[in-house]
Amino acid sequence: MTTQQRTAEVLGDIFAAVNERIVKHSVTYEEYQSAKDWLIRIGEAGEWPLFLDVFFEHTVENLASQRRSGSTGCIEGPYYVPGARQLDSPCTLPQRPDEPGEKLVFSGTVRDLDGTPLPGSIVDIWQADAYGYYSHFHPDPPDGNLRANVRTDEHGRFEITTVLPAPYEIPKEGPTGAMIIAAGWHHWRPAHLHMMVRAPGKRPLTSQLFFAGGNYLDDDVAGAVKPELILRLDRLDGQDGQDGQDGQDGLDGHYAAGYDFRLDPV
């Protein structure tokens, strides 16, 4: 529980900072009124998770990652759904029979801080499809698509066959999107996989992994990319280049990417 003293200090500082910027920019009554209307619309549209996760979660997450010795984390974002199907590694993520996209085999090992593999760990993975759409949040991919709780094998390894996700734009039609348009910014996130990694006696790790050579790595609207979370994509079907993730060369490539997770003790 946060103490009354800390509540007063943190809130007091935040309010002082906002008031200071209001003075700095000589914000007018009309601008204040329109900001107030916009904040009300954010609530009415159910976009508080989207707005906060895109613009502020990365700062909280960076602070949390500094308190870890194992793998660094990354923001959870607003598209996690608990209770995805449980699968044993090696496995293929639940997908449509004609799932579009280039094949990706994502593999690695879950370890503790000493490097000891952790059999029976859970890699709870979720991702956008090859057009940038998430199941549960967009009408097309059916519920559960490209989501699973994958259990590592007796060597702590996981091998997950899926498709390369595409970069995507966060929703443009609501008040968050309208604000981005009003400021002349862009809505794009680079292609990424999301995961929560859990093991008994270990601190859960929430992270995202990105792909080298992809668009928006330097300009993520959510400000969440960290260099150590960018994976090399190895093309396995004899073609060259790392151009699969944008779909520009067709949707028939076959890639592999690897990453080992190191979990802190509880």
Ligand SMILES: [Fe+2]
């Ligand atoms: Fe995402």
